Amino acid sequence: MTASADPRSLLAPLGQAIAEGRLIPFLGPDLLETGEAECPVPTSTRGLVERLTARVGVPGRIRGNLWASAQYIETYRHRTTLVKLMTEIFKQTPPVGPLQRWLAGLPGLPLIVDSWYDATLSEAFKDRNDWGQVQAASRHGLAEVVFLRAISAAGVEVPLDAAAAWKTLIYKPHGAIWPLADMLVSDSDYVEALTEIDIQTPIPVAVQEIRATRGFLFLGCRFHDQMLRIYARQILKRSAGPHYALLPEDLTRNELRFLDELSITPLFLDLETAIPLLTGGDGGG
Template identity: 50%
Template sequence: MTIAVLPATGSDAMDAPALLRELGRRLRAGALVPYLGPGVSQLSAPPVPMTPEALAAFFATKVALPRRAKGNAWASAQHIESMKHRATLSALMGEAFAAPVPPAPLQDWLASLPLPLIVDTWYDGAMRAALAGRSDWGEVQGITRAGIGEDRWFRFYDAEGRESSAAAAEGWRTLLYKPHGGIVPARNFLISDADYVEVLTEIDIQTPIPDIVRNRRAERGFLFLGCRFHDQMLRSYARQVKKRSGERHYAVMEPDSLTRNETRFFLQEGITPIAVPLAEALPLLTGAA
């Protein structure tokens, strides 16, 4: 097994296997925030789209899309919303993610830890399912403001899936943050270009990010797992979620998949990429190897 820390930001003074074991120790201590992408659940071959490209392909099977929208989930969703209705887009998202996704081993392991904050950036409910055996956690999800008539950017839900409040969330040992929404418990989806234009207009001043997320990320680093940053929107969101957090951040990345834009993003954001397939990194992170 070949593992290397890419020299993008200057690596820690240890080899990559030792670094991964150390990152696992920092996770167990609550000093790192796991930032999960769809690649985490993708290891289990789930029955739902697990990349933006796969979601765009799903939309293309349901609606005739213009060439400019094909292959782009956000543009495809915007076309559906504009030409049909928001309700149609929401129904298609519900159909795309209707099949339950079982937790991956990494999600089960994270759920066993008293982590202050977990960020999960895909629409499936696997991380919520992994946490289901506990009662000391809750979730906050980004929501679309299309048609709700409210000045709200997010909603809170307790471990049972009931809508809750920011005040109640302060007492949760673990907070699951779904910045793009999710299929459960209430089908909240940020997905169309219009959704993101609205959020990104405000996100520099952090309004769409809950105060409790801002507080719990303070002085903690981020560990990006199963994520890609080949799309500008994905980079913009990650940049704002990690804003004003700790100084040291890491990303486990497939060695042969990094684009030039991703490498530049890691350099700009002070993220050390660890070039190793996620499946090979997991035993080192969790202490199984």
């Protein structure tokens, strides 16, 4: 892993590659801090687990672990309690930021990976009808083995093969508040997905096809959580590259190892500085 010596000079070409559909944006929750108003939802796994455990007490040994804390709530207070809490936490849509507005205005963008639960990106796309969302399915309440659900621009569940007709596919690998409030967050949500993920069963076929000739640019993502690293690793699997990540410089050892393992070039620049350079300043409505 070698950091770019001049990340600013790379951003305009990377933005052009996104606009032309040659590079896939992979969005994380830090982007929600770039909106015009205060973000009403947690923007990290740490922030989310703090919100959950403020409502339901969990043992101290797991209080800092989102997935284990959510499992405790599900086991001892029932799944409906966990779903209700997650829905309450994410019911407000954060303000659409300049990057999301820019992405929604790109007609040639085939895929966006959006790794958090919020509905900001679908809100940015609300004036378009040529897109859709494929999201992970928690499988609770579903009678059959289902890893994925497809949602049209109108917010209606449709067959997965409908994604072939969309100009832009938004992929939510951990589920989403919009429109079904179906979110993966407890350990049990991930058990079967993690069993299958190495053979790519939980990754949409359309995502596998699009990534085969492209690389990824991570924006607003951190990799200090093992679950997030596992999913990012599997989403990048068999993609063409190259890969880049906008990041702060205070990376953990696990993050540095992850970047090195996947040959991701870090661009050490803050989002507020980077986004205008990436978009050419075109973040208006």
